[in-house]
Amino acid sequence: MSRLGKYLIFLGKLFTNREKFRVYFALVFDEAVQIGIGSLLIVAIVSFFLGAVTCVQTAANLDNPFVPHYIISLIVRDSTILEFAPTITGIVLAGKVGSNIAGELGTMRITEQIDALEVMGINSTSYLVLPKIVAAILVFPMLVTLAAFLSIWGGYLAGWMTGAISPQEYIQGIQFEFKAFNVPFALIKAVVFAFLIVSISAYQGYFTSGGALEVGKASTAAVTNSCIAVLIADYLLAQLLITT
Template structure:
């Protein structure tokens, strides 16, 4: 199947996904379940990675600033910019693409190969809206909070690193964080997060919904979904940066 055909099928799928749910009660129950599966269960890994990567960023910056004429506050400034602009929205989204993407593809793909999706469609239920729409809304609405938490913990990890290592003081670090603060950078990070969350939920859903074969095919589809979601996140990151920061 050619690339253009895949793109066409992807957008056709989206057209069916965003149709009005047939039963609101069932939809809300599915939405709460997906918030738990895709959002709350990702809190641990995002918190852990954000804290320690923030510490690493601050530590590496401090070790490379050996010029006495460069103020130590630059460490906090550099860590803030790195975490808000790239690490939290992009790196964390790539991690979530692996964790969440494989789950989405395998869950929908398993339903496809066991003919559960066929049974839903025979009963007149829009399977795409029923299965995919709660996942899309759960990721788009919850992930900005998740990434914002990652930003906070990343910056906190940098501060803790300075205090424990003695390479820079907490006061200098906080001064750097406050220096030249631009609120638009937070808006930029949230906009990227929303786009990445949409890709994380829809691309794996596409691979799971159109999988053919048995359990081996589901495994291959999960791998392809993670790879393509990561590629699309990187490409989207480039174009969003070009549009929003230049």
């Protein structure tokens, strides 16, 4: 059987013979706290400086006196909402959350904890993986929203402190010809990326075999495959929702 087929069967088991809904409430909450709170710092730092760098570099390249300064913040706004906030956040979380999930499930597999759940009659796939996916789908859009805000704010501070653009011009650029669909588009990306990152990482960890070395390899494969999936999904979503 191909790896894709095995992955699809793995996803199908998430919804078969699952536990009662009340069993998942505490699990989803714990996973949401672990994914969300645990990722706040890295997302905040990356987003803030990404917006600052985008503002400074855009200002340095727009040296034409006929180009209004508010174009700088317009570029920061659109690039942040459409691409940087969802995609870069997704890649960062693929490295942090994805490796953690693959390592956790891989360790449970080689220590036979997953086998123990199966012996007890529990669908280990649904019990261990479904709460992680649900929590990520709930938390990722919040992190992307925070990333977009901090990135635009970082550009504002960088432009003001370097004198590249005045605060009034920056605000004007943010408001100029704003397309409201860009926000739900970014949130759609966040949901899709969350599902891909968690499901692929869980798949890699769940089917780990061997010892500690294989757990490390599974974590590496989870990050690599998740990043590739995020970039492919990024292109497909842009093609489907933006250019059509």
